[in-house]
Amino acid sequence: MEALSEKISIQGKSLPTVMDQINRFAKGFPYLSIVRPAQATDGVTVLSEGQIKRLGEHYLAQSNSLNIVKFVPASGAASRMFKKLFEFLDGDGYLAYNQDAEQFIKYLKNFPFYEDLDKSLAGIGSYVGLALQDKDFKLIISQFLNNSGLGYGSLPKGLLKFHRYEDHERTPVHEHFVEGLHYGVGKGGKVNLHFTVSKEHLEGFKAECDRVKSLLEKDHKITFEVTFSQQKPSTDTIAVNVDHTPFLKNDGSLLFRPGGHGALLSNLAEIDGDLIYIKNIDNVAGERASLISKEYKMAMGGLLLTIQQQIFDYLDALHEGRDGVKEEIEDFLQRELCVVLPENYWHSSLLEQRSFLVGKLERPIRVCGMVRNTGEPGGGPFWAKNPDGTVSLQIVEKAQIDPEKQDALLTESTHFNPVDLVCSIKRRDGSNFSLHQFTDQEAGLISEKSLNGKALKALELPGLWNGAMSDWNTIFVEVPLETFTPVKTINDLLRAEHQPVV
Numbered sequence: 001m002e003a004l005s006e007k008i009s010i011q012g013k014s015l016p017t018v019m020d021q022i023n024r025f026a027k028g029f030p031y032l033s034i035v036r037p038a039q040a041t042d043g044v045t046v047l048s049e050g051q052i053k054r055l056g057e058h059y060l061a062q063s064n065s066l067n068i069v070k071f072v073p074a075s076g077a078a079s080r081m082f083k084k085l086f087e088f089l090d091g092d093g094y095l096a097y098n099q100d101a102e103q104f105i106k107y108l109k110n111f112p113f114y115e116d117l118d119k120s121l122a123g124i125g126s127y128v129g130l131a132l133q134d135k136d137f138k139l140i141i142s143q144f145l146n147n148s149g150l151g152y153g154s155l156p157k158g159l160l161k162f163h164r165y166e167d168h169e170r171t172p173v174h175e176h177f178v179e180g181l182h183y184g185v186g187k188g189g190k191v192n193l194h195f196t197v198s199k200e201h202l203e204g205f206k207a208e209c210d211r212v213k214s215l216l217e218k219d220h221k222i223t224f225e226v227t228f229s230q231q232k233p234s235t236d237t238i239a240v241n242v243d244h245t246p247f248l249k250n251d252g253s254l255l256f257r258p259g260g261h262g263a264l265l266s267n268l269a270e271i272d273g274d275l276i277y278i279k280n281i282d283n284v285a286g287e288r289a290s291l292i293s294k295e296y297k298m299a300m301g302g303l304l305l306t307i308q309q310q311i312f313d314y315l316d317a318l319h320e321g322r323d324g325v326k327e328e329i330e331d332f333l334q335r336e337l338c339v340v341l342p343e344n345y346w347h348s349s350l351l352e353q354r355s356f357l358v359g360k361l362e363r364p365i366r367v368c369g370m371v372r373n374t375g376e377p378g379g380g381p382f383w384a385k386n387p388d389g390t391v392s393l394q395i396v397e398k399a400q401i402d403p404e405k406q407d408a409l410l411t412e413s414t415h416f417n418p419v420d421l422v423c424s425i426k427r428r429d430g431s432n433f434s435l436h437q438f439t440d441q442e443a444g445l446i447s448e449k450s451l452n453g454k455a456l457k458a459l460e461l462p463g464l465w466n467g468a469m470s471d472w473n474t475i476f477v478e479v480p481l482e483t484f485t486p487v488k489t490i491n492d493l494l495r496a497e498h499q500p501v502v
Contacts, residue, residue: 055302342389443467
């Protein structure tokens with residue numbers, strides 16, 4: 001124990017925190033107490049055209065007095081996009097054995113980086129047409145992936161070319177800037193963007209942001225404010241062997257790994273924004289879906305502002321001790337915020353009830369877009385029972401559901417979480433909530449990994465939009481499938497939503 005304590009201290013970690021993490025591997029995480037899937041009109045709000053219009057107008061009427069921020073998690077490497085292409089390079093070079101590589105080669109001209117690849121091959125005395133003619137597919141793919149060529153295999157997603165337009169191509173970073181123009185113009189005519197990036201790619205992101213910023217500011221007379229942050233080392237979690245003893249690296253030091261996207265809660269907590277839009281770096285469809293995306297983003301913002309003002313009014317009423325408002329708040333919590341009050345609430349004293357209602361109102365708020373489920377892997381909207389006895393809306397990952405109940409619950413599930421949120425983390429007085437107070441620490445995950453061929457177990461913190469936001473006031477809104485266009489593999493860029501409009 002003393003040797004372990006010394007190693008933890010040397011590596012600048014907290015002994016109690018690390019010991020809690022080690023004990024967690026043996027203890028595990030409990031499954032969530034799922035009541036039922038959230039569906040249209042039962043936890044998932046379906047907005048009418050009139051509501052979308054009214055809420056959008058409400059948003060626009062207030063946006064020029066608000067500090068609006070687009071928060072974009074962008075630290076993930078793109079290497080997983082190219083898994084099958086790397087496998088092809090390690091194989092015998094026959095496309096028939098790798099359908100992903102075959103599709104990539106067959107539709108090479110449809111990718112926005114085709115001309116760049118052709119120029120790169122020309123630099124070594126070849127070109128795409130010649131390599132295709134010679135069936136030298138390994139040359140094409142290695143020139144595409146490796147640093148001696150385009151180097152796409154080692155770049156983050158945000159810096160890859162995703163879309164081709166008539167006179168230029170765009171990276172996801174560029175597309176997020178354009179989205180900011182569509183719905184993110186706030187106080188002072190500014191668009192604020194915040195990217196969470198890895199340290200190794202920070203300079204690349206800065207260069208791309210500077211390039212796009214200069215283009216768009218000139219054309220649109222809009223000011224962009226761009227900030228960056230990295231996942232904090234303090235949020236890394238210890239890895240263990242399969243027997244739950246600490247995993248040691250070759251130099252004898254302990255292995256700490258990034259704690260998953262839940263670690264970004266610390267980054268989010270430091271954002272100074274009245275409204276914060278959260279969307280992953282790779283979920284960009286470009287101009288093809290810009291109008292419908294803009295309408296729903298503004299409607300979601302308008303809905304949050306409406307709900308937030310009502311919450312502030314109710315808190316004022318409770319603090320002032322106004323008569324007759326308690327029943328109205330109880331109805332609001334259950335009807336608008338989908339919080340089913342616990343049985344013991346109804347048997348509490350009036351003072352205890354008022355205190356309980358204040359606690360339920362005085363929380364961060366999020367409005368989460370949900371798309372119809374088309375079989376994509378990931379979390380979805382559910383009603384779940386909480387430790388305090390309430391039932392509320394939660395975004396739940398498959399791993400959080402008891403395996404014996406998964407098939408039935410997932411079969412009934414109709415919606416999917418695309419990570420499309422607008423949040424407010426501010427109190428009435430303008431100060432930020434302490435977000436870690438609203439996290440369900442029992443909602444983490446344990447996964448199996450390996451390092452240098454040796455098996456290990458890794459600990460993920462409660463996910464940013466799962467357990468980390470478990471105790472937020474939550475509203476689910478159905479959004480069109482066209483607004484969800486993630487790129488998980490390179491061939492996803494061949495989907496219609498990522499191809500030029502013809």
